Amino acid sequence: MVIPSTWPTGTYLATVSATGREALLRLGVQKVFRRGEPLVRESDASDHLILLVQGLVKATVTLENGRVALLNVKVGGDLVGEMAFLSGKPRSATVTACVDTRARVITSAQFTDFLTRYPAAHFDLDKMILRTLEWGEQRRMDFNGYPASVRLARVLAYLTDAYGQQGPDGIALKLNLTQGEIGSLVGVEEDTARREFRTLRDRGVITMGYRATTIVDRDVLRQIAEL
Known part of the structure; x- marks a missing residue:
């Protein structure tokens, strides 16, 4: 090994x-x-x-x-x-x-x-x-203090800091977790998680792949997360 x-x-x-x-x-x-x-x-x-x-x-x-x-x-x-x-x-x-x-x-x-x-x-x-x-x-x-968009951004920011891998296009989160699974970390249904992920993508904060997310703009992500 x-x-x-x-x-x-x-x-x-x-x-x-x-x-x-x-x-x-x-x-x-x-x-x-x-x-x-x-x-x-x-x-x-x-x-x-x-x-x-x-x-x-x-x-x-x-x-x-x-x-x-x-x-x-x-x-x-x-x-x-x-x-x-x-x-x-x-x-x-x-x-x-x-x-x-x-x-x-x-x-x-x-x-x-x-x-x-x-x-x-x-x-x-x-x-x-x-x-x-x-x-x-x-x-x-x-969960008690913030809407779903902020909660999701906070978890993504945490996962990025803990497990992100810097690449040419941003910080890659290759965790092999679905959007629904990440959403369950913040207490939202899968449909809500998918919607919030699309919103972040449309704002240019992230790009999405199969069971992988790349953080393109970490500063904006932290602003959304109110960190």
Whole structure:
């Protein structure tokens, strides 16, 4: 397995110490999750963790009305399954590979031993969980305080800062997520999400491709997002 030399800012592997990172990347067993394959399923009783080495996954939850809501996305360097590991409760979400994703599957006992040997990594884990909770809280605040156009622009701005790749035509978001899935991050129906995406396109802020969006004018996007 080819290990990346750098990790996205804010991911678990970017925050742990160099020695802790090396030890963590040796834990568990290597596994490749193919696009569309679930890493963990909502309500499962398992408590292992999955360290993403390269790829992209999405966390979704089934609502009472049967619809599926997208909660978050994670990339290489992130950890999956930490809440079930800490709480001992069933999985709170289904995590699915958006692209072929390389990972290490780590047992609860192995990760507990790792935290014992590298106690500072426990604080890094807490920080990662706090960022996830802050993301959810921000989305709830946006939902109550802003119209759909602003909420969508805010999520696109966040995803651009976190996962965007600079290219000749702008900042590409190759997340392999549909417009409806991104819309579910801000609590809008698919038709509304499509309409807001078209509005941004018509204003020259973005261009759209299959499961990909390119941010052409980041400054205007942030203005729309009221950031």
